Amino acid sequence: MTFSPLPAIMLEPTVRAALLEDLGRAGDLTTDAIVPIGHRATTVLVARQSGVIAGLDLAMLAFRLVDQDLEMVVERADGSHVGQGEIIASVSGPARAMLTAERTALNFLCHLSGIATATASIVAAVRGHDQKIVCTRKTTPGLRTLEKYAVRAGGGSNHRFGLDDAILIKDNHIAIAGGIRPAIERARAGAGHLVKLEVEVDTLAQLEEALALAPDAVLLDNMSVDDLRQAVAMVSGRAITEASGRITLDTAAEIAATGVDLISVGWLTHSAPILDIGLDYPHASGE
Known part of the structure; x- marks a missing residue:
């Protein structure tokens, strides 16, 4: 790399x-x-x-x-x-x-x-699959640029650098908006034409609702391996799929085998x- x-x-x-x-x-x-x-x-x-x-x-x-x-x-x-x-x-x-x-x-x-060493270890754990290992915004205040550089040095890739990179609709946004549909519709109405939109879902039912609104990416949060496999099949290439939540060196390969596109790992920057x-x-x- x-x-x-x-x-x-x-x-x-x-x-x-x-x-x-x-x-x-x-x-x-x-x-x-x-x-x-x-x-x-x-x-x-x-x-x-x-x-x-x-x-x-x-x-x-x-x-x-x-x-x-x-x-x-x-x-x-x-x-x-x-x-x-x-x-x-x-x-x-x-x-x-x-x-x-x-x-x-x-x-x-x-x-x-x-x-970089922690990143290289989890990149090695999923070798043989096509997934990218990406970091998150869980960084040391003031050191985000440097820590995300270190992830790249270890063979990983970067998620968004800040709140202004892209739209990521999370559970609290959905709760305050009153549901996935109003959250996505409001976000899309305020977004520029180059801004990507990702929505976090916790269940397959939420995923089905989100897919009807054509997001660019879906964050599959804390799903079981079986649910991740079903989610990838449901998406069927219509959006980028990202697995997130308590991913370890021991579980990374099994998660990669589900076919998700990205695996995001917060501990690379906050706990390495x-x-x-x-x-x-x-x-x-x-x-």
């Missing part, structure tokens, strides 16, 4: 804010007291466990924002599968700046690599554990 890196202009505000949060009001008291000015070093970013890498541009930016003289040489690019102990990149330059930026760089790299990556100091040179 190929995917494009995010432009630096999209990354810098988030990385800058994270560095400023860490530097506080007085800077790095520990490093400034211990490491001499002008001391230079070379360190390596090492995977402490196997997984998929994502977030190297953020790590590089964290180092460069602290000191432009820091250089990072990437050995294993975003989207790469790495083994335990494998070197991902090396960082060279002023030691003070390197240590000051270390935690911010690692926070981004470990978090996003964890998401980090990938343990460290900045190791094999040698240094002083000036």
Whole structure:
């Protein structure tokens, strides 16, 4: 799978804010007291466990924002599968700046690599089927763009990025509107000609009602495997089918076998554990 890196202009505000949060009001008291000015070093970013890498541009930016003289040489690019102990990149330059930026760089790299690794695991679980694994809007506030990038690095795809991407009519919309029909009719009346419309259904009866109004997609929420199989047959290609709700590595293949088009998984972004990556100091040179 190929995917494009995010432009630096999209990354810098988030990385800058994270560095400023860490530097506080007085800077790095520990490093400034211990490491001499002008001391230079070379360190390596090492995977402490196997997984998929994502977030190297953020790590590089964290180092460069602290000191432009820091250089990072990437050995294993975003989207790469790495083994335990494998070197991902090396960082060279002023030691003070390197240590000051270390935690911010690692926070981004470990978090996003964890998401990429989790995504790759569920993509592997449905291999042999045609489904796409997609993420949701259950993201860390302020990090959605980055977390959705990490999903792509892991071989997944993105659902909508925000409320303005598409219309997704959920159970509360239906309840307030007074039913599926009025909800869809009102939504369609207010939508632009390029806006897709998806409706969430919990039962096959709701699905039948929704299909009569020709939505672009149907979200089959928390349905049993048997109901999902029947739902796919009912839709028969008239809309995109999306399975959602408590999908795990153990259940993903069975759900994929029902023939749904998409499997959306919230825990990829809201609960994926980090990938343990460290900045190791094999040698240094002083000036």
